Amino acid sequence: MKFAARMDRLGTESAFEVLAQARRLEAEGRSVIHLEIGEPDFGTPENIIEAAHQAMLSGATHYTPAAGVPRVREAVAREMTRRGGVEVRPSQVVVVPGTKNILHFALLALIEPGDEVILPDPGYPVYRSLVDFVGAAARPVAINEDADFRMDLDEVERTITAKTRMIIINSPQNPTGGVLTEADLDRLAELALRHDLWVVSDEIYSEICFQELPRPIWSRPGLAERTIVMDGLSKTYAMCGWRLGYGVMPEALAERMTTLLINTSACAAAFTQLAAIEALESPQSRVAVDAMVAAFKGRRDVLVEGLNQIPGFRCHLPAAAFYAFPNVTETGIPSRELAGRLLNEAGVAAVAGDAFGAHGQGHLRFAYTVSEQQIGEAVERISAFVRSAAPAPVGSR
Ligand SMILES: Cc1ncc(COP(=O)(O)O)c(C=O)c1O
Known part of the structure; x- marks a missing residue:
């Protein structure tokens, strides 16, 4: 099929590709912790759902x-x-x-x-x-x-x-x-x-x-x-x-x-x-947002502290959003390979930093859009993987 040339210039969002890969592994019975997709795991606050419902019933169709x-x-x-x-x-x-x-x-x-x-x-x-x-x-x-x-x-x-x-x-x-x-x-x-x-x-x-x-x-x-x-x-x-x-x-x-x-x-x-x-x-929405932001902050702290204990990982404390972007160069494993192996061998889905541009190389992006308990489990899995795959930090490599 012949497509217009502009289609070759259109990129994609790797997070969705990683999600598809992760879902395939899960379909095979593997356990995966999802830190790849930039989407809050919380449900939409109920008052907002109710407002949409009422709008539909009142003819906003x-x-x-x-x-x-x-x-x-x-x-x-x-x-x-x-x-x-x-x-x-x-x-x-x-x-x-x-x-x-x-x-x-x-x-x-x-x-x-x-x-x-x-x-x-x-x-x-x-x-x-x-x-x-x-x-x-x-x-x-x-x-x-x-x-x-x-x-x-x-x-x-x-x-x-x-x-x-x-x-x-x-x-x-x-x-x-x-x-x-x-x-x-x-x-x-x-x-x-x-x-x-x-x-x-x-x-x-x-x-x-x-x-x-x-x-x-x-x-x-x-x-x-x-x-x-x-x-x-x-x-x-x-x-x-x-x-x-x-x-x-x-x-x-x-x-x-x-x-x-x-x-x-x-x-x-x-x-x-x-x-x-x-x-x-609505003030109710504000209450819900404040609760979500407080949860993200708690998760950020658990994730960043955990990542900083892993040999070869160095993670800056992010001020906002729900992403951590650790520098992983000292593991000696290129970030794209590391992301692939973490998914396939450790059951943790993340996005390689270079999916966000050349300067992202040497980093991984983790979205902390899962519970603190799952974040703790993810850190344990990554840590165990890195310790077995790259026993000594290899800054010199
Ligand atoms: C920086 C940034 N801008 C825009 C968007 C897209 O948002 P929307 O869902 O409204 O299209 C995203 C979603 O990941 C984002 O991270």
Whole structure:
């Protein structure tokens, strides 16, 4: 079958491939602890499920305006106004069936083939994949392990050319859990203004954070006019399967994005949109989110402490999200091989760091989206494996 050339440029999310492999092993009767998929294991809070149910019963089963039900856009605008401390208008909000649509549409609307787009490395693989897909030139910039997994802003500055049109930032970050500081965001804002860049700010993990976050980049003067915020319900409210994302952007771009939506999905599911109001505004949802974040923090501590006891593993304490990204170079086993062997020989599913970009090499990503007890068991399995497979730490190799 002959496919369009652009299909060869489309990447994938390795976590889903690892999950498929893990499921095959389980079908053969093997036990696998799942630390590969970036999806909260909690159920969606019941009040949100009830809101969707009621919405369906009340007839929210039809198409909605493409950019979203007005009341939902208003709720998102209120939430974002709270976050940024600057006014966000509902007309700046576009509701989509999944946050990644916002990036895809922004690239389609703003980027010409050959334009350069700066993105984090390691970073969420969909950034690179979509940038390549639209024919732009991806310019990966290192996320610096020695600087608390923050983007290397000197490298950002060196990477900007006359062709650079956009920079994608992600704080808190997948796969490292790193967080940009207030000073980082000030500097990025200054660079974006000086070089006339669009900023895509992926804030999907901003509510899953174990410390206070600085004000988002778009709250700085002149930045709301050039920023596209990506966010959604998937992670914060354990709603990955509901497919509800949203973007905040300048109104003129929101209108163009709405046209893209009309031509693709038409709209996000009506009852899912109405449940978003409950998610964003009900105090009950806040209680549920706080409980989930507290659980993630407990799991993070157990996992990171455990990983740091394993010979050859060095794990930085992530400030946010639900990922640990240990450096495993000292085991002497390349990270891709290590991930494969941990799955097949130890029954622990993780993603090799280089699945997130070349700078991820020598790392593994563990999603702590299972119970503390399972995390403890996973650490024991990894430890036993590493001690038998690589008896002495081999930093010299
Ligand atoms: C950094 C980042 N952005 C966006 C997404 C996609 O979210 P959604 O489920 O809303 O498409 C993910 C999901 O893993 C993510 O890790």
